[in-house]
Structures are given as structure tokens and as C-alpha cells.
Amino acid sequence: MPEIMTTWDAELGYSHTYMRPGAEAAAGGPDGAAEPLWGVYLVNAADEVGVHVFPHSTFEWRAAEHSLDPDDVDTLLDVILHEVAMPSRDDALVHDDPGALAVLRETYNLPGVFTPGVADETRRQACLARIAAVKRHRLLIAPAPQPERQGALEFVGSARVAPADPLTPIKELTRIDPVRVAGKRAFLDWVRATAEEPARPSFFVKPPATFVGMKPNEV
Template sequence: MAEEIQVWDAELAYGNAALQAAAPAKTAPPAADGAEPIWCVYQVAPASGMHIQHAFPHSAFEWRCAEYGLDPDDLDTLLDVVLYEPYLPDLGDLFAWQDPAAAAILEATRELPTCWTPGVSDETRLQAHLERIAVAKRHRVLITSAPRTDRQGALDYVGARRTAPPDPLAPIKEQTRLDPVRVRSRRLAVDWIRAAGAAPVRPTVGLKPSATFVGTQPAIAPPEAPG
């Protein structure tokens, strides 16, 4: 039977950003990078009282769109995927058989294609991954929302001047709008890895390795396959 995991809150933070040197200036230099958004979903397992802080980069949403063809506007499905993925056992874990839930998930999903399986459509990859998530829900965990009154009580107890929203994932759902350019760039990366892993590939504007600008350059011949 799946263990219940309750969501209590969600919060936005950001990664490192080297801005101290630029602080006296009016703006950050063009090459400045960092401050990538990071989400943390606060969870509790009622049966054990265990507290879980599931932190993940905002870019996880972009990557899942690129890898599985998920709709960037379908945030409910994206959240479902990202929140349940940590509960999917690793195929290479030699001790997974000692965990009945993990063993059941592996048995049910072993033959499903991954995002890297060659010759598979986006729709097939997506349905396979959604099936993994569904199996994790049946055998390992079921993520639910903690009662709003309890969440409000916790906020009041710690002195947070906030009102608990009806949905504890509201901070993510209300603020997230995926950038189509970032999704597209990640799809370019995924497409290149898939194509280059199958055979030598001639780079084009729409299919190329990282940091490559094809433009109007002469055609680049692919490397010869080893004889």
C-alpha cells in the first residue's frame, strides 16, 4: 500500500550568482549568470512524522518538456512528474529487491522505453513516463495536500504573516510560466544527443551540438563512422 506524503508549503529561492563585483555598477554585466530559480516543496509523512524538503531547479520543468514532449502549459502534469520522480527506483540499484515497493515498480516498468530509447515517438516516451509515475503512486507514495487548517496553524505558530492558500503548491502554479526559448534550447540538446548517439550527424540550424552556430557557414561534414 502506498504511503501518504502530505504537501505543506512551496517556496521559491535561487542559486548562486556572482554579483558582488558588479554591485557598484548600475546593472549586471552581460555575461553574468546564476540566480537560477529553485523550488522547495515542504512535505511530511504522517505515518512516521518524517519531514521532507524536496528542492529542485525550475529548469526541471523545461527539461521534462524537452525530454518527453510535455506541454509547457500543463503545469499539473509537470508537477506530478517532478514530485514523484524521486520515488522511482534506480534500475541499477542492486538492493532494490529488498524493498517490496521498489521491486514492484521495477517489475512493472522494466520494459518501458525511456527518453533515450531510439526510434520511439514523443507520445510513446511520454505515456511510458506517465505510467512510471502512476505505478509509483500505486506502490510507493501518494502525495496529497495537508489540511489547510493545519497548514495555517503551522504558519501562525512560526510567526509567518501569510495565509495558507487552498492549494499548498499555489506558489509554483501561480508563478510558473515556462520560457519557450529555454524549452526549445533544451530540446535542441536532447535532439542532438539522441541523433549523435545513433549515427554520425551533419550539424544544421535545428540539429547541432552545444555552443554551435551554423548560420551561413559551409556545410560541416559529419565524422566518418569507424571502419
């Protein structure tokens, strides 16, 4: 069974920026501009509160990486929230997590972001299949009941009315520039076309996040 997490609220913030004119030049920063950051408030089964924070450009990258529709904010947001539970096949301890192992087994032959020669629809379906497997076996994110969210707002003295969907601020305010998505897709196409062949696994070549094993001494 997947872990259940509920969404309670979402808000807009911004990444690091310089608050004084000229400060960015003194500090060597490029232009001092801030990028919008979205924060989603989540609560797990143990009533532990966390915030999933991601930059607005994540929408552009996921649309470009997985051939997703830039106007389909609901699907993009669903991918962004659930992809954190996608296990790595390079994790040496994945066999200790039945849910993670089930996800990897179901998605083993699916193409990845950098797999060359994949049709757009195939790449899109592969992404959706991974997220569906995550929801079945590892993580399912759902909205907390509206009455409970409204009660929480009233408890802290807020005059806000809890929307039916706590992710409404993101879904209603997010606009994705198709030109920026097209630029990222062009970059990814270039990487796929020019990347070297993957290294053949050997005794001395280890993927990340695995035990070091025996390696030749550096001279």
C-alpha cells in the same frame, strides 16, 4: 502500499550568485547570475520535515525529455515530485524493496529518455505510466489539510492565509519558455541520434550501483 507524504508550503529562492560587483570575475564564474529554485516543504508519516529543492529549469528539462506540454505545470510538477521514488533497475538490492520491485516490473518495457525512434505521445505516456506506478507502490504526495496548515502559520505568528493548494505559489508563478524547451528537445534528439549502441552485458561489464564482482586487474 506507498509511503504517504504531505505538502505544506512552497517558496521561491535562488541558486548561488555573487553579491558584490566584479566578484564573479575574480572567482572565475561565468556571469554571477542566479537561477530560480523552488522549495517544497514535505512531511512524512513519521512527522519528519524535509524540503524538495529543484531549479526552475527542471520544468524545461522534463517537458523536453518526456514530450510533456510546457503549459501543463500541474503535470510537470507532479512528475518532478514523484520521480525521486522511481527505482533504478541497476540497483542490486532492489529485490529487498517490494514496492520498488513492483514499479520495475510494471515499467520494464517502457522507453526511456534516451531511447531513439520513439513517438512523442509514446514517450509522454511512458513517463505518466512510471509516475502512476510510483504512486501505487512507493510514494504518494498529497496536500496537507488546509486547517492544519493554517494552524501552523498561526502558531508561528504568520499573517498569511494558507491556500487550498500548498503548491499554489509554484503553479501560479511558473512560466515556461517554449523556446528553451525546444532547444533542449533539439539537444536530446541529437544525443539519441548519435549515441553509440549500448554495451552488451558481460562478466566484466557491470552496471553502476551493483556489486563489483571480478574484474581484470589494471596493469
